Amino acid sequence: MKKSALCLLSFLILFLSAAPARCADIKYAVMMLHYNLQYVAGDEAIENKIIERAFAPMVDFFLAHPSWGADFEMQGYMLEQTAIRYPEVFQKFKILLDRKQVDLVSFHFSDQLFMAYPRRDLEWSETLNRKTFADLGVARSGTVFTQEGQSGQGMADYMLDNGFDVICYPKNLYRYWQKSDTQAMPYYDFFGVSAVQCGKGVDWSGNGHTVKLEWTFFNDAELLPTGGATPYAEDFSVDAEAMAKFKQRLADLEKKGFVIGTIGQYVDALKQAGVQPGILKPVLDGDWQPIDTRSLFRWMGDYHFQYERxxxxxxxxxxxxxxxxxxxxxxxxxxxxxxxxxxxxxxxxxxxxxxxxxxxxxxxxxxxxxxxxxxxxxxxxxxxxxxxxxxxxxxxxxxxxxxxxxxxxxxxxxxDKMPEPAPAPAPAPCPVEIRLQGKIAKQEIICAKDAGNVWDIRVRFKTKEWHSNDFRLLFPRTEDVVTYSPALTDDKLVSYPLSSFDPENGAWMYIPAPNGIIGLGGGMFLIKDTSTVNVAFNVPVGEPVVSLDMLKPPNRVFDWRFKLVTDGADHALRVADELNVHPRVVF
Structure with missing residues (x-):
């Protein structure tokens, strides 16, 4: 059927359903400029280099090309420090924001590993961001991208509660969980918010519409104006040739009819045209380079040097x-x-x-x-x-x-005085088999029944031979199901059969679990005490265990505490909340 006939049919269907309709030829070229002022955390000289040599040149670039838009993603701290240290750069950027040429994307005040902590922590960060932007008189967009591209389904409710509506979901992370789902839809419904597979081009047609999406940049923004140099490098400075090539690429796309715009503008155009969203298959929490990092394991248990902690x-x-x-x-x-x-x-x-x-x-x-x-x-x-x-x-x-x-x-x-500590429960045989693997000098596992259907578990061990140590603490898993609380949803559990995933790496499935809870099957739940152990859980495909792994951990004594709840999800969530999210404290 020809496009004109499809368009007419689509129009009639939508007209009869009282919905707006028009056939659209949507062509957008977008970019996500991901800045991290804490590229070398605590180094103010490098912070200044980033503002001077990576941020200011891109601000000037877009001021010189007022018909082109972009998404500038940064922590609130970066905008605050730019305004303090480089007020002229900030004022130029504010011009771009005020005329809605570019979007300010900011999900956290600091470039936090927010998936390692309860939701309230990110809400505090949001408080700082809102104050920062209000004090500076700038508006933030409803688009979300985050440090290290952290993404997961728990972000959707948080986004809706805080005025965000579009998530830039990394294409690499989606492929990591669903490697066979290769066809990119124009956009997706992601648990109530809109999602775009960031970095993945779109060439789609349906119901008389055609959609083309080109990504002109999706990476650390420090690399763009410097021709790929990082802030570590001595030659970290503007590369005129690289910028000229980038300018020419945008000009060529504009000649082909592409709008050089923002992700939010692109999604708005799709919705106004009546393009319907696709649905993403199941995904777990992760980051934008998961093959290289084994998802969030790189930050939560993967040590490279003896001094890492x-x-x-x-x-x-x-x-x-x-x-x-x-x-x-x-x-x-x-x-x-x-x-x-x-x-x-x-x-x-x-x-x-x-x-x-x-x-x-x-x-x-x-x-x-x-x-x-x-x-x-x-x-x-x-x-x-x-x-x-x-x-x-x-x-x-x-x-x-x-x-x-x-x-x-x-x-x-x-x-009037500190309460007496409750007597420790008597040690008893552990209700499940607990194993340690790796280079271990000493180990001790103590189990005790706390109350009702709750067990206290303490695992003390000393590691050795750090340079070749692949340490694992293993608990038995009786179902091929992953049951966990996605980051930013501390009060609920979700479950997926492992067969729901088509993982690119074939095996490892690391989960941050900021409220500490993971299902073992049969109504049994393991809860890590995140004040003593906050490495990621691993639910490996093809191995009936849940493990906590450390690669090349330092040679030292570790003292980890857990709760094991044996009577179902509701009780386990209450225990996890009392332990890791809303503890009772005495001062």
Missing amino acids: DNEVLTGNVQARHKVLAAETIINHLKSEGRDTKELEERFLKVIRDLAIAQVSDSTGWTPWPGEIEYSKRHAAAAAQGAIEIIGSAKNILGAPVVSIDTKTGEVQSM
Whole structure:
């Protein structure tokens, strides 16, 4: 059938259904310029180089070509620091934003590994972003791309709750989970938000419409104006030849009828034309280069050098966030009593800023240098100390020597002294077989029945021969199903048969599990205490286990704690919430 006939048929169908209709020939060329001011976390000289030599040249480029658009993705911290250190660059960028030529894309204040922590942590980051953009008088777009391309289904509800509507879902990550689904639809419905496979071109026709999408750039934005040089390089500077080639490519596409626009404009054009979204097949949480990183394992257990400290950094951040949550809870308690909390709230903004910076991804991967590791530790310590001081001030207001803070209900109980610790349950035979593999000098596994259908498990071990150590802690899995809580959905579980996936790597399926929970089958759930162990869970295809892996871990003693719940999902979610998301704390 000819296109004109298809168009007429499509129009009649949509007319009879009272829906708008028009045949469209949609041609867009888009780019996602992904900036990371914390490229070398804590190095201010490199931060300045990025603004001067990678950001400012692209701002000037688009000012010189007002008919061309782009998506500039960055952490809120980058825009804040640009305005402070390079106000003339910021003012130029603001011109582009004000005339809606480019979109500002920003999902987090710091370039955080947000999938390793509960949802509330990202909400604090969002608080900082909103304040930053309001103070600077700029508008953020509804498009989402994130540090390391972290993406997962739990982001959809969070996006809807916070005014986002389009996710730039990395093509590599989709291929990682569904390698055979190679045909790109113009866009997708992704659990209630729109999604585009970022980096994947589209050449599609249907119902009389034709859609072509070209990607002109989808990578670290620092590489574009410098001809591929990274901020580490001495020759990190504008490459005039590379920029001329890029300009010519855009000009050629424009001559062919392509709109050089933003991802949001492209999706709007599809919707206005009545193009219907496709549906993505099941995916798990991951990043934009999952073959190279084994998904989020690179940041959550994959050590490269003896000085790396993935688990120490990640658990330290969890310990800090528990104190921060307690500080927020006691501030809210004082407000509910009509107390003046303005000064405490101002201090709290500094606390959540330190926490967001501590959670930067580059301190645990790709290959962090010692200064980046200390950068996270230093800011986590500052966040924890700031939270403790806020709680101390609140105790003085309440006249309470000791407070018990329930971060779930918001209840704050004043006490005269610290409560006596509950007696430890007696050790008992473990209810499941627990095995350790790798280069291990010493090991000890202690199980005890806590209460009802909950077991406490403690695994202490010392690693050795780090340079050749492929360590695994294994628990039996009785079903070929992956049951977990996607990042940013701490209060619910999803389940997929392993047969739902067609993994590109054939085996490894690493899951961050920020609330700590993973299903073992038969109503049994393992919960890692993320304040002691926060490496990723591995649900390997073809092996009936769930494991926690460390590649080349440092030679040292590890002391990991777990809960094992044997009576179903509802109870397991409550235990995980009390342990890792909303703990009760006493100060």
